[in-house]
Amino acid sequence: MDADAAKANLHTYLMHEREAVLAKLEGLSEYDVRRPMTVTGTNLLGLVKHLATWEARYLGEVFDRPFPEPLPRWDVETDRLADMWASEHESRSDVTDRYRRVWAHSDATIAALDLDSTGRVAWWGDAEVPLFNVLVHLLAETSRHAGHADVLREELDGAVGTDAEAMAADGHDAAFWAQRRAEIEAAARAVG
Numbered sequence: 001m002d003a004d005a006a007k008a009n010l011h012t013y014l015m016h017e018r019e020a021v022l023a024k025l026e027g028l029s030e031y032d033v034r035r036p037m038t039v040t041g042t043n044l045l046g047l048v049k050h051l052a053t054w055e056a057r058y059l060g061e062v063f064d065r066p067f068p069e070p071l072p073r074w075d076v077e078t079d080r081l082a083d084m085w086a087s088e089h090e091s092r093s094d095v096t097d098r099y100r101r102v103w104a105h106s107d108a109t110i111a112a113l114d115l116d117s118t119g120r121v122a123w124w125g126d127a128e129v130p131l132f133n134v135l136v137h138l139l140a141e142t143s144r145h146a147g148h149a150d151v152l153r154e155e156l157d158g159a160v161g162t163d164a165e166a167m168a169a170d171g172h173d174a175a176f177w178a179q180r181r182a183e184i185e186a187a188a189r190a191v192g
Helices: 002-021 030-034 046-057 077-082 093-111 131-157 165-167 172-189
Strands: 118-122 128-129
Touching: 002 046, 002 093, 002 131, 030 046, 046 093, 046 131, 118 131, 128 131
Parallel strands: none
Antiparallel strands: 118 128
16 A cells, blocks of 8 residues: 555544544533543543544644644643543533544645654654654544543443444334343353
């Protein structure tokens, strides 16, 4: 595979994962998109805010193409943790629209650079890293957080899938899933 095809492939997967994350917010109340679902407070809108912040860094700062809006500091603990949740002063559209602006900025960086173009990642010990590595890392991180969003959304209302249409058209009712869960629980108890 040539470099242009490889870059296009990575970019296509990244675009799909971005959309999958945003789809997890569709149809939910303001409370549910912000609701802390884990001991550490992980929530859907916070995942979007976090992804926007770090994508802006990786495909902005790293390649000396800074995102034109302020970002919380990565090297200050209180700022670093602020990207994992949205305050009551940040609307859902503030967060999601910003993520889409980050996409446009990132997409321009991807288009402008070759896969072997290098940038400096300050939070990796100031390492010089090629775009290829940054894209692979960003795709892995976005996919990881899309998986978190899958679990959070399923816990909130049982919706599964990678987009709103798939979530709505799953075809299984609550009774099916209750029976399936009971079957899995029985298997776990049998060996535990």
